[in-house]
Amino acid sequence: MAGSLAGMTSDSILYPLEVVSTRVTLDKGKYGNFMQALAHIAKKEGIRQGLTVHPSTFQLNLSRF
Numbered sequence: 001m002a003g004s005l006a007g008m009t010s011d012s013i014l015y016p017l018e019v020v021s022t023r024v025t026l027d028k029g030k031y032g033n034f035m036q037a038l039a040h041i042a043k044k045e046g047i048r049q050g051l052t053v054h055p056s057t058f059q060l061n062l063s064r065f
Helices: 002-026 035-046 059-061
Strands: none
Touching: 035 059
């Protein structure tokens, strides 16, 4: 139980960071740095839609344990 909660917590924190990192890498001229990209994505697309797509399959799979 503790391991699955730790995994879900980790994914919840790291997934949005991976989204921002990927966008900064792919759109080099659009964002100045990581924090500007994070603020831009959150402001323009919203935290829920821009930084998360939906609960990941990994989290849904862990929830049954």
